[in-house]
Amino acid sequence: MTRKNYERTVTFFSDNKTAYNILYFIYKILPAFLFLAYPALLLYKFFMQEQSLLLLIFIPLGVLIFVSVLRIVIDEKRPYEVYGMDSVFHKKTKGKSMPSRHTACAFIIAMALLSLNVPVGIFALAIATLITASRVLAGAHFIRDVLAAIAISVLSGILIIAF
DSSP: OHHHHHHHHHHHHOOOOOHHHHHHHOOOOHHHHHHHHHHHOOOOOOHHOOTTHHHHHHHHHHHHHHHHHHHHHHOOOHHHTTTTTTOOOOOOOOSSSSSHHHHHHHHHHHHHHHHHHHHHHHHHHHHHHHHHHHHTTTTOOOOHHHHHHHHHHHHHHHHHHHO
């Protein structure tokens, strides 16, 4: 995203109350629904006494740790830092933009849900995609940040599905 595109996007959401509210819902509220589905999945697997429970715990945990460490090591600036402008939701975090942790978590949870039930997993992937788009539209991440997170989570999620 260029500075001009970034400025145009931030201005659009800042000036349009309906668009701002929709983006706010997707950016701030929607992740909670997806992230609450994860413990529900774990409880279901626990009570069904399925052996895949450990995979569903340790692979997403591994993704979270890997992405968190990678963000510290890479320490890329966020769009609002690079362009010297405010983000839509006035985010103040410095650096640690690459890869997006929200995107990584949303996609690994969606992949875990996909391993349980295909229609639910597809719905979760759609929600993860909306969360991903909101991270870019709000100015919290560059597209490369969310694409890296998607790649890490989808590749890791294939392990859950394969086993």
